[in-house]
Each structure stands twice: as structure tokens, then as C-alpha cells.
Amino acid sequence: MSLDVTESGVEPAFSEKQDTPVKLPWKVLGRALGFPNHDHELWWLNCAPLLNAMLRQCNYDIHLQYQYMSCFYLHVIPVLGPFFAPGTTPRFFSKLNKDGYPIDFSMNFQKTGATVRMSFAVLTEFSGLPQDPLAQFGTREFLGKLALIDPNIDLRWMNHFESEFAIRNGDAQHLAEKLAPYQWQTKGVALDLKKDGTITPKVYYLSLPPSKLTGIPGSTMFFSAIDRLGAEVPGLFLIREYFKPLVKAKAAEAVLLGLDCVSMAKSPRIKVSSPTTGLHAKTSAPSGLSGAL
Numbered sequence: 001m002s003l004d005v006t007e008s009g010v011e012p013a014f015s016e017k018q019d020t021p022v023k024l025p026w027k028v029l030g031r032a033l034g035f036p037n038h039d040h041e042l043w044w045l046n047c048a049p050l051l052n053a054m055l056r057q058c059n060y061d062i063h064l065q066y067q068y069m070s071c072f073y074l075h076v077i078p079v080l081g082p083f084f085a086p087g088t089t090p091r092f093f094s095k096l097n098k099d100g101y102p103i104d105f106s107m108n109f110q111k112t113g114a115t116v117r118m119s120f121a122v123l124t125e126f127s128g129l130p131q132d133p134l135a136q137f138g139t140r141e142f143l144g145k146l147a148l149i150d151p152n153i154d155l156r157w158m159n160h161f162e163s164e165f166a167i168r169n170g171d172a173q174h175l176a177e178k179l180a181p182y183q184w185q186t187k188g189v190a191l192d193l194k195k196d197g198t199i200t201p202k203v204y205y206l207s208l209p210p211s212k213l214t215g216i217p218g219s220t221m222f223f224s225a226i227d228r229l230g231a232e233v234p235g236l237f238l239i240r241e242y243f244k245p246l247v248k249a250k251a252a253e254a255v256l257l258g259l260d261c262v263s264m265a266k267s268p269r270i271k272v273s274s275p276t277t278g279l280h281a282k283t284s285a286p287s288g289l290s291g292a293l
Helices: 025-033 038-057 062-079 138-149 156-165 169-178 208-214 218-230 237-248
Strands: 103-110 113-120 187-193 199-206 256-260 269-274 279-284 289-292
Touching (some): 025 038, 038 103, 038 113, 062 113, 138 187, 156 199, 156 256, 169 208, 218 237, 218 256, 218 269
Antiparallel strands (some): 113 187, 199 256, 269 279
């Protein structure tokens, strides 16, 4: 869901009655906690009303609203980088939003109800600069800190794919000069906000930058990396087998690889997507495959 940003804040996607007696969590938290800097305040004013409205629309109870609004305040806003006003050029252009903003909110509808998801690019003070032109370095640190407070977070799969897709800084600078700014993003994070009070973190890798560097198609790159993980988790090779004939016929090309960063007991999934064709395949540990067109 896109953001309509202003210097003073954004109206929620679902309007609140002006005379409602309910004290909305985003207002209470903003007044109680204050803001460490102006960027933090602007991100809160432009995003918190929308997030809170979506949580209410999806029937999260008031305690969960406070929990997830606090999570957004404490953990997500600090990694969004400097706020930038509409019409200005950001230092790092994210693919999550047509205007380059590094944050997006969405709802996932299932039989059990709707789940709110926060998707964002993890940015640091060096993202978009020569020290980290493709914003590669913040994601692992962000999830590592989150794992310290949530024992259900497991980063073993992520560590594997980080080593597979990492781009050396010298090569990253060269790529940044060749690619358009909207093509710089190499990865993103999503947090599924569950109604049982738990969070499912996900990491997404984009194939374009490393493919441009190596000349290896995204499908080949992703499936080779999955194969090397397959010895540890049986069944993951099925994703490649699902895609192989379609890629060979040039009916699809994988451009996105996503994975759940949760313990094996929770059956984490790996998903390979070709958004242009609407094709995706996913598998859960230790086995199982589903796909859709």
C-alpha cells in the first residue's frame, strides 16, 4: 500500500472518526516516547497512522496494536535512513515504492484472517554512498539484533544466501555507476505481524545486480545457490525442477528469491518468483512444493 507523504503527516488509508473516544496507539506512543531526531519524527508521522489503521482494519486487538506500533518505532524506523520530501531525490532509491521510499505496508488475506506485513529496505548511514552503494550491509545486522530478542528467528538460511549473493564493494561501485538508481536494491526485509504476537521475518534477494555483474541469469544463480543448500535441507531442489522447463522455454525468469528466517520447527519456506509472469514456486523444510500461475 503506497504512502502519500507530507512534511506534517499522512491521513490513514482508513479514515478515523474525529469524535472517536478511542486513543489511537500511534498518537499515544508518539506523545509518550518523543523522537530522537527530525527524520524519526517524519517517518512516524507519515507511516504510523497508516500502519495503525491497517492493524485496526484487520482486527488486531489493542495490545497487539501497541506491540507492533512499538516494534515499528523502535526497530524499523531507525533503519529507514533519512526521510526525504516529495519531489526530492533520495540518496538510495528503493523498489518498494514508486517514489523510492524504502517502506511499504500490505495485507495478506488467508482463510484464518488478514495479516499485516511491513516490507522495507534496511538502510544505514552509508547506503547509497561509496562505502555501501547497493545497501548490502544493514540487513544482516538488523536481523541479528532482532534474533537476540526473539528465539524463533533462525538466520542459517540467510547466512548461506548472503555468502552466495554478496557483491564486493569495488564491484558494487562499478555496478552503481552502470545501473539506474531504481535498480540498485539487492535485498529487502518483510515482517509478517502475526495475531499470536509473533513476527515472521523474511528476506528477499533481487537477481538483477549480481546477474549484471556476473552475466549469470537469475534462474541459474538462484537454483545453483538452492542446490548448495539442498544437501542440508532435503527437498529444496524441487523448486529448480519446477522452474527448469519454463526457464528453458524462456517462459519465465526468476528475479526474486525469498526465505523465512524462522526455526526449522516452524517449517520455513523458500520462494522463487518471476513477477512478470506471475509465476512462483515455494518449498517448506524438510519437504513439500507448491506453485501457481
